[in-house]
Amino acid sequence: xxxxxxxxxxxxxxxxxSHITASLDLSSSMVALFDYLKDYFPIEGISLxxxxxxxSALKLLFLVTAHRFDYVESILHLSPEESRRMIQHxxxxxxxxxxxxxxxxxxxxxxxxxxxxxxx
Numbered sequence: 643x644x645x646x647x648x649x650x651x652x653x654x655x656x657x658x659x660s661h662i663t664a665s666l667d668l669s670s671s672m673v674a675l676f677d678y679l680k681d682y683f684p685i686e687g688i689s690l691x692x693x694x695x696x697x698s699a700l701k702l703l704f705l706v707t708a709h710r711f712d713y714v715e716s717i718l719h720l721s722p723e724e725s726r727r728m729i730q731h732x733x734x735x736x737x738x739x740x741x742x743x744x745x746x747x748x749x750x751x752x753x754x755x756x757x758x759x760x761x762x
Contacts, residue, residue: 654682668704669711676706686761689714691753693732698725700749705757716756724749 661675676688687707691700702714720728728749 669706672704672706673709673711676708680708687757689753689757693728695725695729698722700728700753702753702756705760707760707762710760712760714757714760718749718752718756720749 657678658675661678662671664674665671672688676685679685679688687705689705690703692703693700697717698720700718700720702716702718705712705714
């Protein structure tokens with residue numbers, strides 16, 4: 643895994659944008675982005691999801707893994723506490739951790755379960 647020096651930050655971000663915009667085909671761009679990012683971060687996948695306040699749910703849209711793009715199209719209903727945390731995250735009032743080290747946030751486990759059949 644590569645390590646970035648602060649002087650390389652701009653080049654890194656340029657490369658990320660370049661990979662995202664390299665193709666009008668979303669799946670090709672996202673797979674290329676995943677392939678680039680895995681050299682810098684220990685990632686299994688990249689998922690895109692949208693928080694819907696009205697439904698108090700997280701809509702999972704797609705998952706990218708090595709050489710693979712899958713539309714997920716699942717809805718994860720959130721508890722009132724999880725919904726409050728998502729609203730807090732959107733407003734940037736307080737950082738929200740989404741990984742395994744976040745103290746066991748239910749939505750993290752539900753998200754992983756929803757996509758687990760697509761992970762290597």
